[in-house]
Amino acid sequence: MEHQVDTTSFAMWLFLVTEIMFFGGLFCSYLIFRNWYYPAFVAASHQLSIKEGTANTAVLIVSSFTMPMGVWCAETRRKGALVLCLCLTFVLGLVFLGIKYDEYHEKYEKHHVPSWHYSTKAFTDPASDPEVHKAYPDDKPLPLDMARHTEVYFGLYFAMTGMHALHMIIGISILGFMIFRARAGAYTNGHVTFVNNFGLYWHFVDIVWIFLYPLLYLISRHA
């Protein structure tokens, strides 16, 4: 039994290593282009909403607390509390996705989705975008060739956060399944492995976001 737990736990850690390699390709590409086109990346990053990004970070961090709480509940056989923790995590996940959807929608409206009537106007003429211009009055207009490179930033933004969101969706779906099973007592009878290993997965998805947030949202913020 202990051997079984040990085995599946090892398997989950190994799976997470593969996920690191998976996201690694994206991070590698991001770092290269940020190095080449720093001004474009700064200007494009200023288009993201710091408020929403920070909110999402807080949401995920809290969910990374509710999830291990759930694991503890499972271990201590508290069925009701377990279901509550799982539900909280589930809801927080949905909140994250909701905020993300709002951000994506805004990008769509402002013509910052690559190839979808992409517009560099906000970068060649910052004054045309009053909201962002007020937040970053020192941003100079970019020359057209540098402004074009912002499309690469947004391409990577959508690829990275999209891939992350896909992992969130998978995680939330599994959470849904787990809530259903938890109510039937499947995890409070000593078989905590599934919840434990899912907790590992959830933490991983959180950690990816912890890296995405500063890279995408906080490019030029210094103390």
Place this chain on the structure above:
Amino acid sequence: MSTDTVVRLPDQSTARIPKVNFITKENGLLSWLLTGDHKRIATLYLISITFFFAIGGALAGLIRLELLTPQSDLMSTDTYNKVFSMHGIIMVFLFLVPSIPATLGNFLMPLMIGAKDLALPKINLLSWYLYVIAGFMILYSMMTGGVDTGWTFTVPLSTHYVNTNVITTGLAIFVAGFSSVFTGLNFIVTIHKMRAPGMTWFRLPLFVWSNYAASILMVLGTPVLAITLVLVILERAFGIGVFDPAKGGDPILFQHLFWFYSHPAVYIMILPGMGVISEVISTFSRKRVFGYTAVAFSSVAIAVFAFFVWEHHMFIMGVSNYSTLVFSLLTMLVAVPSAIKIFNWSFTLYKGSITFETPMLYSFGFMGLFTIGGLTGVFLASTGTDIHLTETYFIVAHFHFVMVGGMLMAFLSGIHFWWPKWTGRMYPEKISQLAALITFIGFNLTFFPQFILGMLGMPRRYAAYPPEFQVLNVFSTAGATILGIGYLLPILYLTWSLKYGEIAGDNPWQATGLEWQIQSPPLTENFPEIPIVDYEAYDYEWLERKEKEVTRVG
């Protein structure tokens, strides 16, 4: 006892296949489609892989037919481009990468370490389903127009300049990739956590070491391919710009990302084959593999170095000259462990007691052909000669020598070697030896002329070529016909042997290894009791002592 064969079969007049085995345990289609038994999953894989190999082989036949004449007269160039692309994609992703691990590896891994099954049987079944889904997606892609980018999906050709099924095929390979990752993951966990008592790392058969090394590559490398395909699909569908120079992207980035997986991929393909060779050479020389530790470590060394040589596929692409120094040097280093293995296997024969059954013949073929293939790899690792030889038929010949002359021969060697364990029946020896010989001759005639064609400068992926290259192309096609016969024969006689082959018994080869101490075909749970291992691998003396104690039949 015969003096020129090691085979010892039970008395055929009284021998029977054991009534209860993993094949007869449960009946019905669902019991196979929903199984967790690693042996049944291995069987499912064997059937599906053979199916896709046949399709890939037919495509190869079409290529060689077209290349009989210098003009593009059998099919349009667009069709030819699709044929060689699909040939490469099917052979690499649906045959070579899964072949030994998914069939022989799945079947043997738990048996060799003394376990009841793999660590994650459901994930194993999922692996097979992902493979089948990927296969169907590729068939669908083929039937709705195929893809003509080459198996390497070079951008910007694949993202902006073709209107074939790049996205469908890319997604199919993405799915196949996960099949591979889950197989590798399963193997690593199994080897770490489920060895029988007494089965220490250095008592493991070398087949296990090789598959372990290959699994590390599968697990760490394949996800990078997956993300690369995602980026290609996003670039093609949404124009995100990462590979598009007009937007500031860089097509060379694709090359780096793609080859970061695709180079380790070739070692994923060959390492399990090397594992088979270790087992076969040892059995048919009645000797422990010479330098067991060296062979075991060389497998791991290949796996580690494999990750650091990818740029040798890009030497002429305008990368920094100084970077080529690094990668050329590392490529030379990765060649050394393979050379070590060839010598170790050769010296296993020294003072052995050698017989020449079919698996041994295929293994000898492997050693010769893989040596040629590997040495020609050194021609390419040296940047100076690579300039002339790259992107020509020299490359085509090189990789076919290692993949087909190497890997496929090892696969056939393994299939013949473990056929009696898997099915309980022997294959017919004479015709199989003939098939091995036909394959060897056909292979050399097909691919050796291609080295010369490459030296002459004939580029690869050409539907039409200058007339002075015709003679060598004709030889190559003639060889391909013979090779085709050589591959058809096993499919026929192995199927025949299922009904009419001699009963094999537990250990027809008198081999060491836990898999040979149980019935053929094995029980679903493999071992009636979990064995306790207190002897080294390839301990023929232990085997002899044991034989004297107990003789078992059927």
Place this chain on the structure above:
Amino acid sequence: MEHISQVLWQFLVKWLTDFSLFPPEASKIAPQMDALFFFMVLISLIGMTIVVLLIVGFSILYSKKRHPVAVQIEGSTLLEATWTIIPLGLFLIMFVWGSLIYFRVYTPPANAMNIYVVGKQWMWKAEHPGGQHEINSLHIPMGRPIQLTLISQDVFHSFSIPAFRVKREAIPGRYTNVWFEATKTGTYHLFCTQYCGTNHSAMIGDIVVLTPDDYRKWLGESTSGMSLAQNGERLFASLSCNACHSGKPGSRGPNLAGIFGSEIHLANGSTAQVNEAYLRDAILNPSDHVAQGYVPIMPTYQGQVSEDGVISLVEYIKSLNSNDRVEQTLNTTTLLPESEGKATTGGQKPGGANPAKQAPASQGMVKQ
């Protein structure tokens, strides 16, 4: 029967005479590369012989008939060391030797004559400095170092001359180069060796090596008018480059006379070597290449000038030793049809308008 044997005979004769095992050696580097190649073949033959002898020899000596009882041998550290160190040593020799050749091939000498090659689906366009254009062929003189500066207009292609033992990828987005010196007159194969789509196998041509006299004759016969530099001068004016790069003191863009080959200090603190690749990049991505002391106001010409046009501009800038002609073109620019309503002469500053807005965005591609 007689008829058949005649056909067979003709076929055989054709095969035997139209058949070679080795490409001709027609460049200075070819014999050097072949020497390394033959060394590798020799080592491979020796290696193969050793392996085959071991396998066959041991199989005969130790077959079950002759040697019924196997002797268990664990291994031999000495042997392991031997067959590790010797192959490693040989491979390292090949590594060093090969790298030397590689560096030689991809480090063009300073006095090499430069020819531009643009690859596109599915043809090669070669552009000689004197303005001669060739499609799918390349005429070159014997005995002179020739550098090819390659670029692709669409996908990856690869320019391969087996007889010279050189090839180089032609990539969209930046220049690559290779050089060679032909040593034998004749006509040799040119292949595209990077799969590039439908007519990849049709992207072939001829490399024609001429004696220096014959080459001069060919140059004279095939001149189509302007040299690359002259065409570049025309473009320089019609695209209004001369408005900022007029060479006058206080002009908005740096002086370009004599800039090729020099080291330039950039506004971000780094330095760069001004070669063809730098010039191309500066035209298409000027924000990354702002010179020290200047502001980033140069508009990008991406999308408005083709690779051929860029090549002409690069050649022009390479040839620029003084700004006299630049001044002249400033005064005549307004007469060019392409530049109607656009260019201003150096003496008249556009009143208050942001020069960056003057980018001729609506013109589309400038013909060359």
